[in-house]
Amino acid sequence: MSSTRPNQLFRNKSSKIAAIPMIVTALFVFVGGTIWTVVYSFTKSGLLPRLQWVGLDQYERLWATRKWLVAIENLAIYGLCMLVLVFVIGFILAALIDQKIRFEDTIRTVILYPYALSFVVTGLVWQWILNPEFGVQNVVRGWGWKSFTFDPLYNADIAIYGVLIAGIWQGSGLVMVLMLAGLRGIDQDVWKASRVDGIPTWKAYIFIIIPMMRPVFVTTLVIVVTGIVKIYDLIVAQTGGGPGISTEVPAKYVYDMMFQANNLGQGFAASTMMLVTVALIVIPWTILEFGGSKHRD
Amino acid sequence: MKLTTKLLTATAIVAASSAFAEDLEVMHWWTSGGEAAAVGELAKAFDATGNTWKDAAIAGGDAARAVMVSRLTGGDPMGAFQFNHGRQAEELIEAGLLRDITDIAQAEGWADIVNPSSLLDSCTVEGRIYCAPVNIHSWQWLWLSHAAYADAGLEVPTNWDEYVASAPALTEAGKLPLALGQQGWQQRGLFNVLFAALVPNDVFLSVYDGKDADVAASADVARVFAAAADAREMATNSKVQNWNDATNLVITGQAGGQIMGDWAQGEFAIAEQVAGKDYSCLPGLGVTELLSTGGDAFYFPVLSDDAQTAAQSELAALMLRPATQVAFNLAKGSLPVRGDIDLSTANDCMQKGLALLADGAILPDTAQLITPDTAEQISTLFIEFFADASITIEDAQAQFVNIIATAE
Numbered sequence: 001m002s003s004t005r006p007n008q009l010f011r012n013k014s015s016k017i018a019a020i021p022m023i024v025t026a027l028f029v030f031v032g033g034t035i036w037t038v039v040y041s042f043t044k045s046g047l048l049p050r051l052q053w054v055g056l057d058q059y060e061r062l063w064a065t066r067k068w069l070v071a072i073e074n075l076a077i078y079g080l081c082m083l084v085l086v087f088v089i090g091f092i093l094a095a096l097i098d099q100k101i102r103f104e105d106t107i108r109t110v111i112l113y114p115y116a117l118s119f120v121v122t123g124l125v126w127q128w129i130l131n132p133e134f135g136v137q138n139v140v141r142g143w144g145w146k147s148f149t150f151d152p153l154y155n156a157d158i159a160i161y162g163v164l165i166a167g168i169w170q171g172s173g174l175v176m177v178l179m180l181a182g183l184r185g186i187d188q189d190v191w192k193a194s195r196v197d198g199i200p201t202w203k204a205y206i207f208i209i210i211p212m213m214r215p216v217f218v219t220t221l222v223i224v225v226t227g228i229v230k231i232y233d234l235i236v237a238q239t240g241g242g243p244g245i246s247t248e249v250p251a252k253y254v255y256d257m258m259f260q261a262n263n264l265g266q267g268f269a270a271s272t273m274m275l276v277t278v279a280l281i282v283i284p285w286t287i288l289e290f291g292g293s294k295h296r297d
Numbered sequence: 298m299k300l301t302t303k304l305l306t307a308t309a310i311v312a313a314s315s316a317f318a319e320d321l322e323v324m325h326w327w328t329s330g331g332e333a334a335a336v337g338e339l340a341k342a343f344d345a346t347g348n349t350w351k352d353a354a355i356a357g358g359d360a361a362r363a364v365m366v367s368r369l370t371g372g373d374p375m376g377a378f379q380f381n382h383g384r385q386a387e388e389l390i391e392a393g394l395l396r397d398i399t400d401i402a403q404a405e406g407w408a409d410i411v412n413p414s415s416l417l418d419s420c421t422v423e424g425r426i427y428c429a430p431v432n433i434h435s436w437q438w439l440w441l442s443h444a445a446y447a448d449a450g451l452e453v454p455t456n457w458d459e460y461v462a463s464a465p466a467l468t469e470a471g472k473l474p475l476a477l478g479q480q481g482w483q484q485r486g487l488f489n490v491l492f493a494a495l496v497p498n499d500v501f502l503s504v505y506d507g508k509d510a511d512v513a514a515s516a517d518v519a520r521v522f523a524a525a526a527d528a529r530e531m532a533t534n535s536k537v538q539n540w541n542d543a544t545n546l547v548i549t550g551q552a553g554g555q556i557m558g559d560w561a562q563g564e565f566a567i568a569e570q571v572a573g574k575d576y577s578c579l580p581g582l583g584v585t586e587l588l589s590t591g592g593d594a595f596y597f598p599v600l601s602d603d604a605q606t607a608a609q610s611e612l613a614a615l616m617l618r619p620a621t622q623v624a625f626n627l628a629k630g631s632l633p634v635r636g637d638i639d640l641s642t643a644n645d646c647m648q649k650g651l652a653l654l655a656d657g658a659i660l661p662d663t664a665q666l667i668t669p670d671t672a673e674q675i676s677t678l679f680i681e682f683f684a685d686a687s688i689t690i691e692d693a694q695a696q697f698v699n700i701i702a703t704a705e
């Protein structure tokens with residue numbers, strides 16, 4: 001068998017040729033760009049890149065900068081809350097819609113709609129909704145509850161949660177649709193069997209259905225996490241990083257350094273740190289998920 | 298690429314044969330009412346030469362600079378662009394992206410007419426001139442609303458201390474004592490104004506020019522931080538973002554005052570307010586009367602197209618001609634870069650500025666002394682300081698000392 005096997009390299013020739021442009025792009029643009037950025041993060045590049053080595057100076061300065069530390073902390077808070085809430089809300093919505101309700105199409109569309117809006121629009125809309133003078137606070141006070149206060153965007157301690165609300169509003173529709181697709185992929189016989197066994201519905205969801213939906217969960221996780229790490233436009237539109245520096249995020253730090261402070265080296269160091277953080281999470285996970293035993297069941 | 302080059306050449310030939318009617322793209326960040334009126338004067342003068350001013354305005358200096366730099370470094374230069382002269386353009390000049398306009402400067406005799414000469418020095422790198430200064434802007438102005446003080450039943454203050462003392466009464470009368478836009482550059486600017494006005498000049502210069510961290514840690518600078526804390530308290534309820542929105546609070550009498558550069562003057566002019574009657578201006582906060590001579594300048598990228606380059610030359614020469622200078626600066630509220638022109642039509646505040654300039658009561662602008670990197674660090678410090686009343690004067694000063702110690 002092994003002696004007659006054709007050379008692996010020349011199998012599916014046409015599809016391999018078709019993939020060449022993408023492979024080249026990936027190598028030169030992504031890998032090349034990444035290496036270039038990492039290399040220049042050890043230089044003293046100002047407005048323009050220049051190879052003047054300064055060792056780890058940029059990293060030392062980065063980790064001594066309060067703005068960067070605040071940004072990392074914000075990303076952690078936003079990321080964890082976003083991940084948990086968007087999954088819980090998305091799954092519950094999907095499970096509710098899956099009860100063979102009427103007007104399913106309409107409801108699904110309404111819930112998915114926020115995802116069709118850009119982060120800039122989302123940010124502006126929620127900036128207005130959370131504005132104490134014409135948003136929620138004003139409406140509730142108009143109903144007669146005069147002491148009602150709800151102005152997260154003006155309080156440095158909780159401003160990041162104001163951003164989180166907007167993020168969840170925008171993102172949970174997508175998670176719902178993905179989950180719904182997963183639920184629809186479950187064989188009806190599984191449900192019938194669980195009913196015959198007299199298992200309560202909630203137990204069936206948690207112990208039978210969710211484990212069966214593992215691939216959908218993994219896909220959704222990747223989409224949501226990449227969205228979290230690159231968060232930038234929502235912050236710029238909704239708070240501009242304020243009040244003070246309370247809603248700064250790493251991507252905004254990179255932009256500010258590269259284009260406003262004319263300090264490319266510092267910006268590269270910050271983006272390299274972002275890459276390292278992502279790699280620390282993604283690489284072990286990828287090995288666990290896709291490496292090891294090929295046949296999972 | 299080749300086709301583009303051919304098309305460009307063809308366009309250039311057509312353009313050149315039709316008597317230099319060039320479209321020159323000019324980028325700037327002058328978008329408020331007064332600023333737009335001023336830039337309109339420049340455009341009008343340029344159009345009168347038969348060329349066309351293609352206006353490309355981007356709101357907000359920070360955003361505009363980012364776009365300009367990425368277009369320049371990305372190989373898609375515009376015809377001309379506005380920058381604050383000083384250290385912002387240093388690297389662009391080093392990289393050879395900007396056109397040397399020394400020949401135009403010599404032909405027009407800029408060396409003799411530009412006053413103070415430090416403006417031209419800021420355009421000069423290794424003996425060559427790279428930019429055309431168009432105006433002098435000074436930060437050190439306190440704008441006070443007569444209407445707000447009349448409503449509160451108070452006399453209009455004549456210096457910083459009286460102003461701080463009047464704050465509680467203003468608050469009681471439902472006025473905002475100090476209007477301050479919540480943007481880092483405005484907060485940093487306010488601090489630098491306090492710095493220039495409240496302590497001797499040599500302290501200011503040894504911190505910003507000498508980068509002397511010991512002086513930055515001294516009691517003199519601590520006094521400036523104490524004044525900044527006063528300002529923070531006075532501006533607690535100031536929720537506006539843009540400087541012109543803050544100025545509008547002063548114009549409409551909702552706020553007692555604002556510390557802002559002389560470009561605020563253009564807003565008062567558009568609102569048809571009269572200096573001395575509707576509003577007062579105190580240079581150097583009424584404490585130390587002096588001006589910093591920063592300003593705006595136009596830079597000209599190196600272009601491969603000869604016709605465009607010729608149009609650049611025309612624009613550069615035009616910008617310092619007396620007629621342009623008068624029309625432009627009257628609209629903008631800034632001071633002209635040449636001392637030999639008649640500005641008798643200027644109002645009270647501008648006359649005060651002209652007198653200070655003539656007396657030589659001037660300081661260099663911080664943009665001429667520190668890099669954008671340092672400026673951004675100081676901005677971040679004051680964004681935090683003004684947003685969070687729990688940051689103490691000592692903390693803030695310690696961070697400031699750190700920034701100065703690592704500045705270059």
